[in-house]
Amino acid sequence: MxxxxxxxxxxxxxxxxxxxxxxxxxxxxxxxxxxxxxxxxxxxxxxxxxxxxxxxxxxxxxxxxxxxxxxxxxxxxxxxxxxxxxxxxxxxxxxxxxxxxxxxxxxxxxxxxxxxxxxxxxxxxxxxxxxxxxxxxxVAPVVPVAVAPVPVAPVAPVAVGPVAVISPLVRKLARDNGLDLRALNGSGPEGLILRADVEAALRAPQPVVAPPVNTGVSLSPAGERIPLKGLRGVVAEKLSRSRREIPDATCWVDADATELMAARAAMNAAGGPKISVLALLARICTAALARHPELNSRVDLEANEIVRLSSVHLGFAAQTDRGLMVPVVKDAQAMSAEALSAEFGRLTELARAGKLAPSDLTGGTFTLNNYGVFGVDGSTPIINHPEAAMLGVGRIIDKPWVHGGELAVRKVVQLSLTFDHRVCDGGTAGGFLRYVADCVESPAVLLRGL
Missing domain, CATH: 2.40.50.100 (RNA polymerase II/Efflux pump adaptor protein, barrel-sandwich hybrid domain)
Structure with missing residues (x-):
């Protein structure tokens, strides 16, 4: 049986x-x-x-x-x-x-x-x-049988008291459609309200309501309502919390990226896996965080302490069909530019396919946001709570630039750093950003600390 x-x-x-x-x-x-x-x-x-x-x-x-x-x-x-x-x-x-x-x-x-x-x-x-x-x-051998819902006519609302509903799905269906469950008589055991009861009530003819009299007052259009749920809801909650809790400040600088782009071209011309610009910027970031560990930290409000973190778990913004996601590269400080490039590629493909595990999206300590892919020069990033800072990178484009005392066309990028003012002051944030810009302008600076 x-x-x-x-x-x-x-x-x-x-x-x-x-x-x-x-x-x-x-x-x-x-x-x-x-x-x-x-x-x-x-x-x-x-x-x-x-x-x-x-x-x-x-x-x-x-x-x-x-x-x-x-x-x-x-x-x-x-x-x-x-x-x-x-x-x-x-x-x-x-x-x-x-x-x-x-x-x-x-x-x-x-x-x-x-x-x-x-x-x-x-x-x-x-x-x-x-x-x-x-x-x-x-049960006997299973034979799927379709059961017709029992029509239930709406009745007048009953007095305040418990509603005979067990299933959260039934409650959600009624709530989403603006239906008062107290106005229904359940067809289940002891008056239990079933999903069929709710669906029958929703299919029942609705009373015709006369249109409002035009009193000369302009009414706003209803517009489209989009629920803040799923990924969009999580992003909204994190950004709102970041603005509520973190006293952030932003500083920025333009940098000549001509030498960085030339170094990347030379690396890729030497053979082997291709190295992305994002990987080079990530390697620069980990070196800068080693010099300025205040920015690789978080604030523990309950203990009223700043917690400096020993490992850099580097988040990076990835735009997908589901929206903006921030995969995390664990222990980025121990990885080469080549390894970082491979990990960025792997996580980006998983993000676009919707196959990232929750562990791939949590635990970040610092975020790198390359919004230059959208064709914009600058931005003031919102910190990815509970992190302490985010580095934003604009597009790298040809611009007139004074180089060697003469006006020349160089590849210029704008870098912006938004930081939690509780963990450090402007001097530390400026020192971090200046070191990043120096490495972009002269990659040889990075070699001094390797």
């Missing part, structure tokens, strides 16, 4: 509490194997394929593509135990990843081997109910 196992959206880590369904990888009636990815979801930080810990026949999917689900919400149900489908243990279900890596492992998040695998016993259907991760219900 097959049993129906309910698989819920697992904890995605990194403080993430919800995910949006991007693409279902299976349909109702499909046969799935243990740990087979069944759905692709998008969190605020990455695209993730979610594997199912059960093998069997998919009997239901919860949520259409584009639907946002909270962690712990039902994702799919799978009938297991049939002799014609892949088997899963109906008595014990893995609650966490085992040493072999099977179980609820999210692609890109990895398996945590620091904890021992635990098994959760599934009680027989006749036993007293207990809160378990997987729900087991004996």
């Amino acid at each position: 097959p049993q129906v196992m309910e698989f819920k959206l697992p904890d995605l880590g990194e403080g993430l509490t919800e995910a949006e369904i991007v693409r279902w990888l299976v349909a109702v009636g499909d046969v799935v194997a243990v740990d087979q990815p069944v759905v692709e979801v998008e969190t605020a930080k990455a695209m993730v394929e979610v594997p199912c810990p059960y093998g069997g026949v998919v009997t239901a999917r919860f949520g259409e593509e584009g639907t946002e689900l909270p962690v712990g919400a039902p994702l799919i149900t799978v009938a297991v135990g049939s002799s014609t489908v892949p088997q899963a243990d109906p008595v014990a279900v893995e609650a966490e990843s085992s040493e072999s890596g099977s179980g609820n492992v999210l692609v890109g998040y990895g398996t945590d081997h620091s904890r021992q695998a635990r098994r959760r016993r599934i009680r027989p259907a006749a036993a007293a109910p207990a809160p378990v991760t997987a729900t087991v219900v004996p």
Whole structure:
């Protein structure tokens, strides 16, 4: 006798509490194997394929593509135990990843081997109910059946009190459509309001409202409303927090990058992997941070302390179809220009493909922002909270420049540094920026500290 196992959206880590369904990888009636990815979801930080810990026949999917689900919400149900489908243990279900890596492992998040695998016993259907991760219900051989929603007519709002709703999806559906759940009679057990009830109420004819009388007052157009959620919401929250908490200041300087560009051309002409301008600027930044460690720090508000960090985890801004992302190169201070160039390329490709793991987007200590790729000369960057500084780099273009006492056409770039004024004063920030500019103008300066 097959049993129906309910698989819920697992904890995605990194403080993430919800995910949006991007693409279902299976349909109702499909046969799935243990740990087979069944759905692709998008969190605020990455695209993730979610594997199912059960093998069997998919009997239901919860949520259409584009639907946002909270962690712990039902994702799919799978009938297991049939002799014609892949088997899963109906008595014990893995609650966490085992040493072999099977179980609820999210692609890109990895398996945590620091904890021992635990098994959760599934009680027989006749036993007293207990809160378990997987729900087991004996059923006959599975045949998907479409159930028509029960029409429910809206009624007058009831008195204030608890609403008979369990599912967070039902609450969200009503909230997104401006529907008062207190105005519904539920068709579920003991008046429980189901999703079908909400959908029926939304399909019901709405009363015709007379247009407002023109009183001569101009009404603003409604315009388009774009939810601040997902990646856009995370970016908005970080930028707002940065402005609220960090007393920032910006200084900038124009630099003659002719010698830097010539040095890069010579390196690439010598053969081997190509070295990017961003990699050379990153190598200059790590050298400058070694001289001015105040800018590789963060402020601990609770302890009222400045924490200087020993390693440089260098973030860099990458524009993708999903928006602006900041991948982080760990221990950049220990890498050569060639290694930095390769790591920038690898992380950029993952960012554009939406395959960055959360660990690739966290832990930065300093950010390098090359906004010159957008064809602009200057900017006043907003610090990537909780870091202490960000270096902005404009486009490198030919400009008239006094060189050797004469006017010449040189390749000029504007550099701007936004820094947290709590960790240092203008003298330190100016010294950092001046050293960066000196290395850009004369790369040989960098060799003195290597």
